[in-house]
Amino acid sequence: MNLHYKPNIPITTWAEEDRPREKLLLHGRRALSDAELIAILIGTGNRNESAVDLSKRILHNFQNDLGVLARLSVQELSKFKGIGEAKAITIMAALELGRRRKETENGRVTKITCSKDAYELLRPVFEDLTHEEFWMLILNKANKVVGKNLVSKGGWASTVCDPKVVFKTALEYNAAGVIVAHNHPSGNLTPSDADIGLTGRLVSGGRLLDLPIFDHLIFGDGCYYSFADEGKMPGMR
Incomplete structure (x- = not known):
């Protein structure tokens, strides 16, 4: 188990190469897990979870299916402690951009x-x-x-x-x-x-x-x- 993901340990105390933003800069966006990418979007977690742990919990709740996550409303996302309206909107906007990118690529046919x-x-x-x-x-x-x-x-x-x-x-x-x-x-x-x-x-x-x-x-x-x-x-x- 990666001890850097243990709850209650702030991301700021992690080794630099394990922090999502720094990891992206060092190794590229494809080196990050779905949870780490979402953690970058939401920025912070809650009193008991880091942003990565909160993102993992959200994904686990929906069987790690980004398709299901993309169909959630602001109200449904906001039910998770640490996800307010602004963070929910950020997640929804990012997933919608991904959908539109696929639409643009498919539009070439x-x-x-x-x-x-x-x-x-x-x-x-x-x-x-x-x-x-x-x-x-x-x-x-x-x-x-x-x-x-x-x-x-x-x-x-x-x-x-x-x-x-x-x-x-x-x-x-x-x-x-x-x-x-x-x-x-x-x-x-x-x-x-x-x-x-x-x-x-x-x-x-x-x-x-x-x-x-x-x-x-x-x-x-x-x-x-x-x-x-x-x-x-x-x-x-």
């Missing part, structure tokens, strides 16, 4: 050749959501993404998508095709009757406008359902 391409492009958008959102990818004739737009935002169990909004947005981009997607925070990928009905209305409207709806994706926890892959797009055999 601009040509859609299969449902997996659309999934990878939209995955960072849905990754940490605890409510439903409905998004659309707008494609040109070369199947390259020219737009990625939020259509609607709802609650934990549903969101309302207005097909008129989808088609208005697509026409503004002079789109050649559209892929729509929404998430199920419960993780259940089974399309609901409302999902099936909406897909049918979108496909029908697209036919009238000569604007094909190529697919409808449902995002779960690290996985997805594709109407097109399952042969469930109306008109598919």
Whole structure:
């Protein structure tokens, strides 16, 4: 066991190479554990724990899963002694920057050749959501993404998508095709009757406008359902 992490021993008394900030300067950011990185964010612990010990306890409480941590609210983080509103906001901001970085990197894949391409492009958008959102990818004739737009935002169990909004947005981009997607925070990928009905209305409207709806994706926890892959797009055999 690393004695430098023993509770009640302030970080300022640690050997310099073991202090998170100094360790980062000496060995680089990848040498630090998740707890040490969070400790840098929060700066101080509480009367009984160093910043690193407090960070370890927070991570342990969520099975060391940063994905779960990223979904917490300010109020949930503030339940830990030593984490006030300011520190909670700092943690949330850092995790959100990490999510946006992944979104930027995935955004480099601009040509859609299969449902997996659309999934990878939209995955960072849905990754940490605890409510439903409905998004659309707008494609040109070369199947390259020219737009990625939020259509609607709802609650934990549903969101309302207005097909008129989808088609208005697509026409503004002079789109050649559209892929729509929404998430199920419960993780259940089974399309609901409302999902099936909406897909049918979108496909029908697209036919009238000569604007094909190529697919409808449902995002779960690290996985997805594709109407097109399952042969469930109306008109598919």
